[in-house]
Amino acid sequence: MSELLYKHFETTRSYFLKNVEALEESIVDVQPEGFNNTLHWQVGHVLTVTEQFMFGFPKKSAHLPENYLELFGNGTKPADWQEDVPSVQVLVEQLKDQLKRFKEIPAESFQTKLKAPILGQETFGELANFSIFHEAMHLGQIQSMKRLIQGMQAK
Template sequence: MEAYFTLLQTTRQNFLRLLDKLDTDTLNQIPPGFNNNLGWHLGHLVVTPQLLLYRLSGLETQASEHLIEQFRKGTKPSEPLEATIIEKLKQSFADFPARLKSDFVRGLFQEFSPYETSYGFGLSSFEDALLFNNTHEGVHYGYALSLKRALGA
């Protein structure tokens, strides 16, 4: 399991480096051929593990229902994100791996509701969900690299 937590932390550090020094306008820009932006990807990666890891384990999420509805699977940006919201998302994104590991060590993840992902991978445990979440975050990191390149940023 330690490798799963390390991979999550590493992917998130790389994602934050990718966003480093990009202004709010750039994070909100949707280039031709894309249906979302870097800010949306950040929000999506804040929300998704809350659903996969906490909610499916019968635990309360740290993300508000409003945030979940704004960034869950199947959504796209409806309005530009303000700089203050982006900074809060970045902080939540950065803090999450340590909190998740702490909650795991404390034994909070005892229950799990099985879930079939749209990717076709069935989740039957917290461990499955963390493995899938890491794959999901790697996919979105790749999308973010493409978006940044398309923006010329």
């Protein structure tokens, strides 16, 4: 089971990084009509939420600045940003580091029962699987938003 989680996380993260690294800098902060966020936010959100799910950010993980919750946490949006925001390139490096740290999680940890269910997930492994699902869902958003923005700019 744990080998499958490592493989799925690595596959999803690899596709995510490939898509993000291919984004033109000129479009990452464009907010299309009907969207509450930007490509830049999507990248930071995946990083931040994965850190919360897998590493207990911010209480148990010091790998990301605490203000990432205010920038990229659930319910946040770029329109509310009032401080320096890390570039997409910085976020990409942090995503790569996070992948390395994920692969270092001991396999037996995935069997650990959570103190209380999180989003219906009862074990750490189920939460890891949900994290992969969450990332893949946002990858789809990034792909759609990229096409939409490029189509708007082509007009």
